[in-house]
Amino acid sequence: MRWLLALAILLFSFPAFATLKWGADAEGGAPYVFRDPNAPDKTIGFEVDLADAIAKEIGEPIEFVQYEYGSLLVGVERGDLDFAMNGLEVTPDRVNRVRFSKPYYVYKLQLVARADDHRFDSLDRCAELKCRVATLGDTAAERLLDARAIEKRIYDGQSEPYRDLALSRVDAVLLDVPIAVYWARPDPKLRFAGEPIARGTYAIAFRRDREALAVRVDGALERLATRGDLRKIYEKWGIWNEDQSALGAPNDVAQESARAWTPGRYLPLLLRGALTTVQISIVSMALAILLGLPIAMARLWGPRPVQWLAIAYVEFFRGIPVLLLIFFLYYGLPTVGLKLNAMTAAIFGFGLNYAAYEAEIYRAGISSIPVGQWEAAASLGMGRSLTFRRIVLPQTIRTVLPPMTNDFVALFKDTSLVSVIAVVELTKQYQILAKSSLKYLEMGLVTAALYLMISIPLGVLSRHLEARISKGAL
Amino acid sequence: MISIRGVKKSFGAQVVLAGVDLEISPGETIALLGPSGGGKSTLIRCVNGLTNFDVGEIQVGPSTLKPTRDPRESRAAAREARRQVGMVFQDFQLFPHMTALENVAEAPVTVLGLTRAEAVERARELLARVGLEARGGHYPRELSGGQKQRVAIARALAMEPKALLCDEITSALDPELKGEVLSVIEKLKAEGMTLILVTHEIGFARRAADRVAVLADGAILELGPAAEVIERPQQERTKKFLERVLG
Numbered sequence: 001m002r003w004l005l006a007l008a009i010l011l012f013s014f015p016a017f018a019t020l021k022w023g024a025d026a027e028g029g030a031p032y033v034f035r036d037p038n039a040p041d042k043t044i045g046f047e048v049d050l051a052d053a054i055a056k057e058i059g060e061p062i063e064f065v066q067y068e069y070g071s072l073l074v075g076v077e078r079g080d081l082d083f084a085m086n087g088l089e090v091t092p093d094r095v096n097r098v099r100f101s102k103p104y105y106v107y108k109l110q111l112v113a114r115a116d117d118h119r120f121d122s123l124d125r126c127a128e129l130k131c132r133v134a135t136l137g138d139t140a141a142e143r144l145l146d147a148r149a150i151e152k153r154i155y156d157g158q159s160e161p162y163r164d165l166a167l168s169r170v171d172a173v174l175l176d177v178p179i180a181v182y183w184a185r186p187d188p189k190l191r192f193a194g195e196p197i198a199r200g201t202y203a204i205a206f207r208r209d210r211e212a213l214a215v216r217v218d219g220a221l222e223r224l225a226t227r228g229d230l231r232k233i234y235e236k237w238g239i240w241n242e243d244q245s246a247l248g249a250p251n252d253v254a255q256e257s258a259r260a261w262t263p264g265r266y267l268p269l270l271l272r273g274a275l276t277t278v279q280i281s282i283v284s285m286a287l288a289i290l291l292g293l294p295i296a297m298a299r300l301w302g303p304r305p306v307q308w309l310a311i312a313y314v315e316f317f318r319g320i321p322v323l324l325l326i327f328f329l330y331y332g333l334p335t336v337g338l339k340l341n342a343m344t345a346a347i348f349g350f351g352l353n354y355a356a357y358e359a360e361i362y363r364a365g366i367s368s369i370p371v372g373q374w375e376a377a378a379s380l381g382m383g384r385s386l387t388f389r390r391i392v393l394p395q396t397i398r399t400v401l402p403p404m405t406n407d408f409v410a411l412f413k414d415t416s417l418v419s420v421i422a423v424v425e426l427t428k429q430y431q432i433l434a435k436s437s438l439k440y441l442e443m444g445l446v447t448a449a450l451y452l453m454i455s456i457p458l459g460v461l462s463r464h465l466e467a468r469i470s471k472g473a474l
Numbered sequence: 475m476i477s478i479r480g481v482k483k484s485f486g487a488q489v490v491l492a493g494v495d496l497e498i499s500p501g502e503t504i505a506l507l508g509p510s511g512g513g514k515s516t517l518i519r520c521v522n523g524l525t526n527f528d529v530g531e532i533q534v535g536p537s538t539l540k541p542t543r544d545p546r547e548s549r550a551a552a553r554e555a556r557r558q559v560g561m562v563f564q565d566f567q568l569f570p571h572m573t574a575l576e577n578v579a580e581a582p583v584t585v586l587g588l589t590r591a592e593a594v595e596r597a598r599e600l601l602a603r604v605g606l607e608a609r610g611g612h613y614p615r616e617l618s619g620g621q622k623q624r625v626a627i628a629r630a631l632a633m634e635p636k637a638l639l640c641d642e643i644t645s646a647l648d649p650e651l652k653g654e655v656l657s658v659i660e661k662l663k664a665e666g667m668t669l670i671l672v673t674h675e676i677g678f679a680r681r682a683a684d685r686v687a688v689l690a691d692g693a694i695l696e697l698g699p700a701a702e703v704i705e706r707p708q709q710e711r712t713k714k715f716l717e718r719v720l721g
Contacts, residue, residue: 370567373567375524375563376561376563376568376626377569378556379522379630380556380560380580380581380585380629380630381556381581382581383553390580391569395569395570395571
């Protein structure tokens with residue numbers, strides 16, 4: 001018993017002696033932290049080099065921990081991470097939450113346009129032209145766009161904004177210079193529009209009670225800056241510029257005021273997300289219901305090859321994840337010249353996927369109508385298609401209505417998947433808002449309430465219809 | 475009116491009709507009696523094309539049903555035959571999503587092309603004829619078995635058939651409900667309708683039918699005036715069958 005206790009103490013205290021945990025997001029994170037394209041099991045980037053240099057300076061090993069970008073500060077605050085270093089801009093909101101190190105990079109924002117689009121060379125001109133500008137969520141760039149009231153499109157990854165710019169899905173991309181240098185400069189279809197703007201600094205985030213560690217890292221950064229080691233790293237990655245000579249000075253806190261997260265501010269945003277969710281659900285389900293019936297009929301009564309096609313359709317679309325389908329429709333189809341916008345891709349993704357399920361529900365519903373109904377109609381001289389329309393289909397609808405309503409509620413919740421193609425629906429909006437405000441609980445409850453306000457009445461409606469129909473009144 | 479000549483039908487190895495000949499004159503009422511599985515129901519299903527047969531020929535008014543491999547041809551022939559004969563089923567098969575009135579008015583509108591108003595007018599008259607003028611707005615599930623079967627008869631009559639095929643139309647009914655359906659049939663007979671009744675009601679067959687045919691093992695065992703066949707059967711098997719049914 002005693003040795004078991006000793007082992008437990010050893011195990012739980014072990015992390016205290018272990019390497020420092022550095023959190024960053026390597027998913028599409030070039031040139032900060034990303035998977036080496038030539039050796040995908042290796043993580044590289046200028047921040048990886050910087051972490052190595054810091055580890056050497058403070059004499060403690062540093063270990064990279066993959067952590068979702070938007071949750072980095074939460075990870076620091078929860079103690080999952082010893083620090084976060086991932087191009088975190090020093091903003092008033094963040095200064096209030098974490099202890100920032102001295103700056104390790106001075107960034108600016110670079111506006112990028114298509115090479116053949118010469119309408120604008122500044123953000124102001126962009127605003128006049130009512131351009132749609134892509135950027136990452138919860139960044140200085142996003143807040144700058146908000147401040148200028150420019151229509152924005154929020155992405156999760158750093159490569160997708162530039163890809164969609166090249167495909168003319170947006171008019172410009174506004175992101176930090178290092179990102180633009182890595183992703184946009186090598187692309188002949190894109191050009192830098194004007195000079196970089198809106199200077200700010202990146203710094204390392206610590207939990208407020210990790211002051212001792214923060215001080216040691218500050219010292220290390222200072223020595224790396226004065227010895228020119230930082231410059232060497234940045235030159236290697238092509239992101240050194242004159243702005244960096246200011247390193248060693250205190251942080252530039254970005255010129256923006258802290259945001260107050262009152263319900264009056266976030267509720268309209270959540271409601272707009274809910275509207276998008278409802279739109280996608282309704283149009284997709286309508287598509288699925290329209291498409292499902294001919295598929296079911298083809299499978300029941302079509303000639304052999306048509307039956308096989310219908311079976312293939314159902315098995316294919318039931319068998320692949322809808323997330324993959326949406327990703328394929330949005331990012332894959334442009335390769336063969338078919339460019340769907342995000343809403344269309346989402347609607348077709350869900351519509352095609354759910355049509356397979358609805359087809360099976362129709363088939364079961366049609367098969368459940370007794371053969372005697374067909375014979376009774378035939379004995380009255382009604383042909384097969386007339387019998388189907390007037391006798392079989394109306395009865396089928398009543399049997400398929402409850403399972404289809406179920407599917408609709410499921411689809412309604414599935415729509416949260418469309419955030420992968422930069423559609424901001426309700427769940428995505430919640431994530432964005434909660435991450436920047438830290439009001440996970442409050443906003444989570446409000447978001448859940450919004451979902452329930454739609455799904456519960458749907459359930460009630462379905463039961464009401466079921467009751468009316470079973471009385472024979474529909 | 476209806477002429478059945480040498481009709482044979484097998485389901486796989488099982489012979490259901492082993493060569494049946496039967497002539498039915500206009501206005502005649504004929505009852506088909508016999509043990510279960512004797513081929514009675516299959517025979518009348520052949521008459522309106524719900525079941526195909528392998529050999530023989532059935533003449534229904536001006537149209538002729540023949541065995542054919544071509545489904546389109548057989549469907550066209552069946553459609554013609556169905557203009558002449560209506561059918562009433564053991565289990566009613568009313569359309570559950572329509573009221574009694576809509577059940578009766580449906581085919582006159584969609585098949586005969588009557589206007590809604592004309593069809594509803596005709597449906598009201600027919601429901602009155604079967605004693606259900608007050609039930610037109612009711613859905614099938616709100617009706618008793620006897621009422622449902624009377625709506626089914628009205629529905630078949632709405633197509634103005636020259637003959638009516640009744641397939642054990644009282645078998646699914648409680649004894650106290652059989653009378654109301656049988657009296658409707660007797661009324662139709664009085665009005666001159668040609669009737670083919672598959673039934674187990676020997677007493678009713680004796681009273682209402684002009685002739686009785688006894689079917690067993692797919693063949694007509696005995697055929698003649700109702701009183702004669704039921705009271706003085708010639709065949710041993712007919713006697714046994716009647717004894718068993720009459721208890």
